[in-house]
Amino acid sequence: MVCLNKKSFKLPFVGKDTFLLLMRLGLDYNKGQGSYCIKNCNNIEKLLDTIANILNTEKVTFLQSCVMCGKDFPCTDCRYYDLCATKDLPFRCVCPQCLRNERLYEEHVERN
Amino acid sequence: MKDNFLWVEKYRPKKIAEVLGNEDAKAAFVDWLKSKRRRKKAVLLYGPPGVGKTALVNAASNEFGFTIIEMNASDTRTEKTIMKIAGPATSFVALDKFSTETKGSLLFLDEVDGVFGKEDRGGIGAIIRTVEESLIPVVMAANDPDLQKLRPLKKVCELIRFRQVRLPLLIAMLKRICSMEHVEAEFEALERIAQNSGGDVRSAINDLQSLAEEERVLRLQDTTRLTPRNRNIGMFETLKGVFSARSLGEAATMLNRSNADHDDLLLSISDNLPLRYEDPVDLSVAYDLVSRADVFRGRIGAENWHLLRYFYNFLAEAATVCPQSYRPFEFIFPPIRIITLFWTKSKRMAVDGICAKIGARCHVSRRTAKQEFLPFVKIVLEKEKSNAIASWLRLNTEEIDYLTKMNKF
Numbered sequence: 334m335v336c337l338n339k340k341s342f343k344l345p346f347v348g349k350d351t352f353l354l355l356m357r358l359g360l361d362y363n364k365g366q367g368s369y370c371i372k373n374c375n376n377i378e379k380l381l382d383t384i385a386n387i388l389n390t391e392k393v394t395f396l397q398s399c400v401m402c403g404k405d406f407p408c409t410d411c412r413y414y415d416l417c418a419t420k421d422l423p424f425r426c427v428c429p430q431c432l433r434n435e436r437l438y439e440e441h442v443e444r445n
Numbered sequence: 446m447k448d449n450f451l452w453v454e455k456y457r458p459k460k461i462a463e464v465l466g467n468e469d470a471k472a473a474f475v476d477w478l479k480s481k482r483r484r485k486k487a488v489l490l491y492g493p494p495g496v497g498k499t500a501l502v503n504a505a506s507n508e509f510g511f512t513i514i515e516m517n518a519s520d521t522r523t524e525k526t527i528m529k530i531a532g533p534a535t536s537f538v539a540l541d542k543f544s545t546e547t548k549g550s551l552l553f554l555d556e557v558d559g560v561f562g563k564e565d566r567g568g569i570g571a572i573i574r575t576v577e578e579s580l581i582p583v584v585m586a587a588n589d590p591d592l593q594k595l596r597p598l599k600k601v602c603e604l605i606r607f608r609q610v611r612l613p614l615l616i617a618m619l620k621r622i623c624s625m626e627h628v629e630a631e632f633e634a635l636e637r638i639a640q641n642s643g644g645d646v647r648s649a650i651n652d653l654q655s656l657a658e659e660e661r662v663l664r665l666q667d668t669t670r671l672t673p674r675n676r677n678i679g680m681f682e683t684l685k686g687v688f689s690a691r692s693l694g695e696a697a698t699m700l701n702r703s704n705a706d707h708d709d710l711l712l713s714i715s716d717n718l719p720l721r722y723e724d725p726v727d728l729s730v731a732y733d734l735v736s737r738a739d740v741f742r743g744r745i746g747a748e749n750w751h752l753l754r755y756f757y758n759f760l761a762e763a764a765t766v767c768p769q770s771y772r773p774f775e776f777i778f779p780p781i782r783i784i785t786l787f788w789t790k791s792k793r794m795a796v797d798g799i800c801a802k803i804g805a806r807c808h809v810s811r812r813t814a815k816q817e818f819l820p821f822v823k824i825v826l827e828k829e830k831s832n833a834i835a836s837w838l839r840l841n842t843e844e845i846d847y848l849t850k851m852n853k854f
Contacts, residue, residue, distance in 0.1 A: 374469065375606045378681060385773040392773070400468060400614070411613075416636070418643045419609045425468050427613040437617035445462030445471075 335388055336407050339371040339395040339424055344387055351387065358383060371395070377422060399428035400441060452654040453647050456622055458504045464497040465618055465646055466610035471501060473605050478505055478582060485603040487576040487583035489557070491590040492607025495645030498586040502553050511582075517555035527571040550581050558587040558595060569594055576601050589704070591679055609644020612636075618646070619653055623663070628653075630663035637668040680705040684713060684776045687764040688721050696761035707756065711735070711742055712780030714760055720774045727766045734763035792851075799844050806838050823848050 341363070347355065356362070358380040359373030371380075385393045396405040406428045408414060427437065434440065458464045461471060470490070477488050490498040506513050516530060552575070560568035576583050576598075590599060616632075616639045623630045630653075638656070642649035652671055657663040678686070678699070686699035703710065715735050722728040738759035745752045796815065803814040803822065825834055827849050835845055 375604060378685065379775070382685070382773045382775060386775065391771075400466075413612045413636075413640075416640045417612050418640070419611060423467070423469065423608045423611075425466075426611045427617075432613050437613070438621040441465075441614065441617065442460075442462045445468075 334392045335390050336394050336396060341368045341370055343368050347387055354383060374423060395424055397424055397426045399431055400425050401427060401431040404428050452622060453650045458500045459507060461504050461508055464501045464504055466614050467497060467607050470605050470607050474501060477603060486579055487602045488605060489590060489602040490586045490605050490607060493609055494588055495647035496607045496610055498607055499555055502584050506551050511551040513551055513553050515553045527568060552581060552583045554585045557585045558589050558592055569598060573597055573601055589679060610646050612639050615639040615649055619649060628657045628661050628663055631665050633665045634663045634668050641671050678702050680778055684717060689771050690765055691768050693761050693765050696765050697757055700757040700761055707742060709780060711739060712782055713778055716777045716781050731763040731766045734759050795847055802838055802840060
């Protein structure tokens with residue numbers, strides 16, 4: 334399994350057709366840095382499969398952003414990883430540190 | 446005193462901030478609603494039930510001062526009723542727009558994927574016309590946007606996807622409701638409710654109320670009364686789940702949960718098998734199993750649904766001939782047969798038109814004209830384009846050109 338950062342990650346040379354497919358599926362390409370980022374999550378499952386194909390790995394996941402503190406963390410760090418029906422997607426969740434907060438809901442509403 | 450409110454109503458979000466999870470979707474919707482020059486006049490919010498689509502529309506209109514004109518699944522949504530309600534509402538600027546308290550109206554069509562059948566005839570067409578002519582924002586909500594009948598609607602809408610709410614947020618919300626309702630709940634029990642809901646906030650709150658309202662105490666053993674919820678999954682998720690399954694049981698469970706059409710499922714699994722198996726022996730075994738599933742699909746017909754389990758079982762077996770060899774691949778979907786029919790529609794219509802002319806002149810059916818006359822007419826026309834037969838059959842030059850150039854019927 335490969336874990337990537339959705340804000341910036343690099344892929345090997347993919348060729349014109351695959352590049353167009355990636356763009357259509359919701360990636361954006363930063364020409365200066367030669368890196369990709371996720372622009373649109375509407376086709377994310379298909380996008381993850383395509384990236385897994387490119388990287389020749391069984392599974393690709395992206396780091397989660399904490400809705401409370403903004404920190405990036407992998408889904409596998411979460412205590413609910415085995416119970417969660419929505420593993421890895423979407424890319425926003427609550428990090429293990431913020432999970433200990435007793436006033437999580439109230440602070441989440443205030444923050445929004 | 447015990448109140449008679451449903452907790453889902455009592456704790457319905459009043460502000461956008463109170464809508465749980467889906468931060469990106471919320472931001473996209475608010476941006477669209479606030480925007481003065483919208484790229485598309487309508488927005489389609491889609492996602493599984495209970496994730497806050499309707500709640501967000503209500504909360505946003507409450508916060509920004511829109512008056513909602515709503516039509517949902519409980520209304521009859523024929524072309525006539527939609528045009529009667531939505532037509533005037535969207536073609537004239539409401540007088541209350543000039544008041545400082547409201548920003549005008551917003552048309553909200555909830556559960557548009559439920560517009561179907563005799564009762565809602567012409568509904569989708571009327572919605573598209575309303576969107577095109579509308580002067581006010583049009584918001585729609587649906588669970589499954591991949592339905593064929595919604596395809597024309599998707600073209601005129603901006604799409605915003607909602608997902609299941611993550612477990613930690615759901616547990617935090619349940620904890621808060623418990624403290625507001627003075628329910629003494631074990632943390633593990635709340636975890637169990639949240640897990641059982643599968644990210645559906647509405648069902649989590651309903652489960653909590655049904656378990657805790659009477660006694661105001663909730664223990665883990667009380668949650669054993671909860672029944673697992675059947676979640677419907679779409680074609681893409683079904684294919685992914687079935688082909689990546691580690692065991693026959695896992696694949697069969699995925700098929701059981703799928704809401705995809707059985708014939709589409711059969712065609713799609715059959716199309717994707719060559720991508721799934723590299724070994725020709727595995728592939729041949731898989732195709733043999735698919736053919737057996739096809740036999741059972743025929744036996745099921747329209748009434749023998751007790752045979753469905755055999756159909757699912759053979760398909761699941763076909764997908765798990767060699768589970769350890771699974772590598773991710775890009776699924777072919779929709780089925781190749783459906784795509785081919787789509788691409789050849791104009792060709793088939795042209796041939797039908799020619800056959801109709803031959804049938805009318807020769808007093809035979811279109812089918813007979815196609816099978817017994819058309820090949821000979823083609824040969825005759827290939828030799829001489831403007832002959833007496835062509836003019837007698839009243840074929841125009843385009844049809845003659847088409848006939849002489851086409852390879853097979």
